[in-house]
Amino acid sequence: MPLPATTQSGQPNLALPVGTTLDRFILREQSAFPFATGELSQLLRDIALASKIINLEINRAGLIDVTGAAGTDNIQGESQQKLDVIANIRFIRALKNGGEVCAIISEEDDEMILTGNPNGKYVVAIDPLDGSSNIDVNVSIGTIFSIYRRVSPIGSEATMADFLQGGRKQAAAGYVLYGSSTILVFTTGQGVNGFTLDQSLGEYILSHTNMRQPHTGSIFSCNDGNVADYPDYVQTYLTSCRQHRMTGRYIGSLVADFHRNLIKGGIYLYPPTRQSPGGKLRLLYECFPMAFIAEQAGGRATDGRQLTLDVDPTELHQRSVLFVGSPDLIDKLLIS
Ligand SMILES: O=P(O)(O)OC[C@H]1O[C@](O)(COP(=O)(O)O)[C@@H](O)[C@@H]1O
Ligand SMILES: [Mg+2]
Numbered sequence: 566m567p568l569p570a571t572t573q574s575g576q577p578n579l580a581l582p583v584g585t586t587l588d589r590f591i592l593r594e595q596s597a598f599p600f601a602t603g604e605l606s607q608l609l610r611d612i613a614l615a616s617k618i619i620n621l622e623i624n625r626a627g628l629i630d631v632t633g634a635a636g637t638d639n640i641q642g643e644s645q646q647k648l649d650v651i652a653n654i655r656f657i658r659a660l661k662n663g664g665e666v667c668a669i670i671s672e673e674d675d676e677m678i679l680t681g682n683p684n685g686k687y688v689v690a691i692d693p694l695d696g697s698s699n700i701d702v703n704v705s706i707g708t709i710f711s712i713y714r715r716v717s718p719i720g721s722e723a724t725m726a727d728f729l730q731g732g733r734k735q736a737a738a739g740y741v742l743y744g745s746s747t748i749l750v751f752t753t754g755q756g757v758n759g760f761t762l763d764q765s766l767g768e769y770i771l772s773h774t775n776m777r778q779p780h781t782g783s784i785f786s787c788n789d790g791n792v793a794d795y796p797d798y799v800q801t802y803l804t805s806c807r808q809h810r811m812t813g814r815y816i817g818s819l820v821a822d823f824h825r826n827l828i829k830g831g832i833y834l835y836p837p838t839r840q841s842p843g844g845k846l847r848l849l850y851e852c853f854p855m856a857f858i859a860e861q862a863g864g865r866a867t868d869g870r871q872l873t874l875d876v877d878p879t880e881l882h883q884r885s886v887l888f889v890g891s892p893d894l895i896d897k898l899l900i901s
C-alpha cells in the first residue's frame with residue numbers, strides 16, 4: 566500500500582521505503598513544497614551525476630594514471646592531486662551544463678567561477694575531493710557541497726554576497742563518500758537521508774532514511790600528531806577520552822570521519838594548530854555543509870566559541886576550527 570502523503574501531524578511524509586531511487590525521493594520532497602519549481606531538484610541530480618563519473622575514475626585511479634600530484638598548488642598553498650583537478654573539472658562542467666547555477670566557488674579555484682548562466686537561481690560552494698592525502702593509498706575520500714539561493718538579482722552577475730550569506734541560509738548541503746560503497750548524504754532542511762550507489766544500475770538508492778546522530782558515543786577523531794599545539798581545554802578533553810577508554814579513530818578524510826561518527830556516535834576535532842592557528846578546514850565548503858547536516862541529524866558543530874552555523878563568513882576560502890558530532894561529547898569538550 567502506497568505511503569500516505571502526509572503524516573498524522575500533517576507534515577509531508579518523507580519516509581519513503583528503502584529502495585526508492587534518488588530521483589523519486591527528490592520528486593517527493595519537491596511535491597511537499599507547493600511553490601517549488603524544480604531547479605533545486607535538478608541541481609541535486611546534476612551533482613549526483615557528476616559524482617557517479619568521479620566514482621568510476623576513483624575506482625580505476627591506479628589504472629588510468631590519475632594518481633599523484635598534478636604539479637600545481639591551490640589558493641591554500643596545497644599541492645593539488647590529479648584527482649582534485651579532475652573532480653573539480655567534472656563538477657564545474659556538470660553545474661555549468663545544468664543551467665541552475667550562476668556561480669561556483671571551489672577549493673581548487675582561487676576566484677569565484679561565473680557559469681554563464683545569469684538566470685541560474687543558485688550558487689554552489691564545493692570541495693570536489695575531500696581527503697586528498699588519502700587518494701593514492703586507496704582510503705575513503707569524498708566530495709562536499711553547499712547550495713544557496715542567490716541574493717543578487719536574477720539575470721545579473723553573481724557576487725561574493727551570494728556566497729557570504731551565512732551557514733543558516735544554506736538551501737541544501739551534502740557529501741558523497743567514495744568508500745567501500747559510494748553514498749550520497751544530503752539535507753534540504755527536512756532531515757538527512759543517505760543514498761547508496763548501486764553500481765550495476767548506476768542509480769542512487771535510498772538506504773539511510775532520516776539519519777540521526779546518536780546523542781553520545783565512544784569515538785574521538787583528531788590528528789594525534791598535532792596534540793601539542795591544541796588549546797589546553799582540547800588537550801584536557803582528549804586526556805579524559807583516553808582515560809575513559811574511548812576509541813581513537815582518524816581516517817584523515819573529513820567526510821569519512823564525519824560519516825562514521827554520524828552513524829556510530831562520536832566527535833571529530835580539528836582544533837587550531839601551529840600551522841593553522843585559525844583552523845585548517847574551510848568554512849564555506851567544509852564546515853558549513855557538515856554543520857548543517859549535523860544539526861539536521863540532531864548533532865552539533867562549533868568552533869569552540871560559537872555554533873559553526875553562526876560563524877560570520879567574510880572570505881571565500883576562510884578557515885575555521887571545527888568540532889562536530891554527538892551533542893553530549895561536544896558539551897563535554899566545551900566544559901573541559
Ligand atoms: O592531515 P590532517 O592535517 O590531519 O588533515 C586532514 C583533514 O584535512 C582534509 O584532508 C582537508 O580536506 P581536503 O583534502 O579537501 O583539502 C580533511 O578531509 C581532513 O579531515
Ligand atoms: Mg576537504
Ligand SMILES: [Mg+2]
Binds near residue numbers: 695696
Ligand atoms: Mg579537497
